[in-house]
Amino acid sequence: MVKSIWEASNDEYMLQPLTDEIIKKAEELFNVTLPNSYIAILKQQNGGQPICNAHPSPVPTVWGETFVIVEHIKGIGAGNGILENDYYIKEWELPEGLILFNGDGHTWLAFDYRDATSAPPIVYVDVDLEQTIQIADSFEEFLTNLYLENEEFDFGEMEVKVYSKQEFETFIQEDNVDELIDAISELAQSDVDLKWFGNQLLTLSNYHDKNVRRMVANNVWSFLTHQLHEEILHTLIENFKNDVDSDVRMYAELALEKVNYSFEQLKEDVYNGERISLAFQDKLYHVIEDSNQWHLADYETDTQQSFDSADELLEKSRIDGKSLQEGWSRIKKAY
Template sequence: MVESIWEASNDEYMLQPLTDEIVKKAEELFNVTLPNSYIAILKQQNGGQPICNAHPSPVPTVWGESFVIVEHIKGIGAGNGILENDYYIKEWELPEGLILFNGDGHTWLAFDYRNATSAPPIVYVDVDLEQIIQIADSFEEFLKNLYLENEEFDFEGIEVKVYSKQEFEKFIQEDNVDELTYAIPDLAQGDVDLKWFGNQLLTLSNYHDRYVRSWVAESIWNSLTHRLDDEILHSLIENFKNDVDSDVRMFAGLILEKMNYTFEQLKEDVYNGERVSLAFQDKLYHVIEDSNQWHLADYETDTQQSFNSADELLEKSRIDGKSLQEGWSRIKKAY
């Protein structure tokens, strides 16, 4: 039994339990053999936050003089799993042959299959600096070298920004593409004036730079579909549908899928053991299957409702005093 590397939490990178069929599908898709050590940790938990959050680096990185931060490890699946790899390779113009298992767009960790079909080395990729640095000879070595970096370490060289309305509007006025690509996802995931931000994103959905338009579309799909008003969402979707960039057009469909997510789809996902995140007003709830029990977790209050079957959860769990089906018209799919 492999010792668990995972933090005891449920986050957006934790996918449905891994099966041999899912592994086979991924290996056939990429035409590679995935490392046994990677599959072993995913059979314990299919993606998520590791207990140890750092790995040594042979050269300085934006994270520090001698390490990179490992905030998550992607599992095998769609959404926040490695099956979305091709999209990110194209979006960030990365070399073919990398399979990304950690990253946020500007920095990545990846299996490097450019010169191999099995036993790949592990590389750190900095898109902005155009760096690809090998940090481990194998994923097994990568796991052995993980360590816990003090959360209060000095991010020398990293400017942690909190963007104001005035700054963001100035970036638009000055046509500052670099700052916009940082600020859009940052604001989308933060506590922001949603009416103001929605109107800014509507303006940017017609922006001349495709990377900015893509960040707008992806940020709405990833973080804002359940938070923005339907009126502004439909206006954004119409712009995305007519975009010349195929990736932006793709997000129009993905956003509509979230908006039109039905209770019947929820039932199907729950029966399949998939993790589903729901939003009601400003609160998030997560439907999770673990150890043959089904849970509706409320992370804001650190509580959960637990049931012995999927049917029992769907019938007896409550949000705002109503069953999921009774309150479905006010519940949205979040992630």
């Protein structure tokens, strides 16, 4: 029996229980053999937060002089699992042949299948520094070397830029592409004046630089489809659809999928054990399956409605006093 590496908690990376069919699907998709040690831990729990949160690094990284932080390990599945790998490889312009099992966009941990179809080494990738480091010869060695980093990582040491309206508009006037790319992402995830920001994004959706247009489209799809005014959102999507860049057009399709997310699609995702985030007005709700119970969680008030089956959740859960189906016209898919 393999000793469990997992924290006793439920988080966004914990997927539905692993089956042989899901493993087969993944290996056929990537045309590789996944490590036995990876399969073994996922049969205990299909992704999540490990007890040990760090791994040694042979060179300094943004995390520290001698280590990288391991906040989660992705399981096999859609959403927050490795089956979304191709999307992230394309979005962050990472090398083909990597299968990402940890990361947030700027740094990643990955199985390196560039020169192998089985028994891959493990690499750490820093996108911003264009740095790729092999940190373990195998996933088994990676697991063996995990340890608990007791010193809390000081995120205050990381520079987090806060952008004002005036600064952002100046970046546009001065054609400051690098600052615009950083500011778009930061503002999209902050408490920003959405009417003002939406109008700025409309301007930038016709910008001459494709990387700026890609960043606009990416962040609209990732964070803003449930927040922007409908008229602005639909105009943005039309601009994305007509863009000469294929990546921008792809984000238009992904955004439309969110906008047109139906109650029937919700039912299918709930039955498949997917974690779904829904928005109603300014509040977020999360549909979660855990330990054979289904929950509609409201993290703002730290409350949840719990049910013994997916059907019961779909029928009996309430948002603003109405069932999900009754109130669906006012509910949006968030993430």
